[in-house]
Amino acid sequence: MTKTSRVNNEPIRALAERMYVEEGMTAKAIAETVGVTEQTVGRWKKGVGKMSRDWDQLRKDFLAAPGNVRKILMDELTSLSQGDKSKLDLKAIKECVTIIDSLTDSVSVQVVMTVFKEFDTWMSSQDPETAVLFLEFHKLFLLHKAQNEQ
Structure with a gap:
């Protein structure tokens, strides 16, 4: 031009x-x-x-978008199914996906505690005896979650 x-x-x-x-x-x-x-x-x-x-930076962000990552992985899968050698470090990708999944599927102890408090307040107005049972399990779960987050 x-x-x-x-x-x-x-x-x-x-x-x-x-x-x-x-x-x-x-x-x-x-x-x-x-x-x-x-x-x-x-x-x-x-x-x-x-x-x-x-x-x-815009290119890095674009390539890291989930839709583009999926496309790259699908292209790699097609290439592998045709007998070509892998161009990507699939082990490293799997490790990254595992870490991302663990971050996105987890809720913080603080959030759980807030929800439990709200639930316990509601439950105590519905059935006080059952609320006491739930309260004990909520405390145990919060301790378990706090220990596993460290």
């Missing part, structure tokens, strides 16, 4: 950002495609100017 002078580069900058972040294109390829210099793309990429967004 021929390089021309533009009054408003924002639409071109936004397109270039998408090409870099989502399509994984190089600065040189983007410059040739949208008709600006590599220097301009480099400035945009570093976040120089009004729109200060670091494209490298």
Whole structure:
């Protein structure tokens, strides 16, 4: 594309950002495609100017999004099913997934305690004798959870 002078580069900058972040294109390829210099793309990429967004960080965030991780893993699965060697460290990925799952599936002791307090108050107005039984188990569970979180 021929390089021309533009009054408003924002639409071109936004397109270039998408090409870099989502399509994984190089600065040189983007410059040739949208008709600006590599220097301009480099400035945009570093976040120089009004729109200060670091494209490298945006790309990392984009690639780490769950949908994109799934796509990468599905591509790897397809490749493996065709007899190709693994390009990814699947053991490390599995360890990361396990850690993420443990973080997202867990509720803090403080949250559990707040919920138990609310439940115990309600239960004591419904059936005081049963509430006392629950209270004992709630204390035991909170101790168990606190010991396992450390």
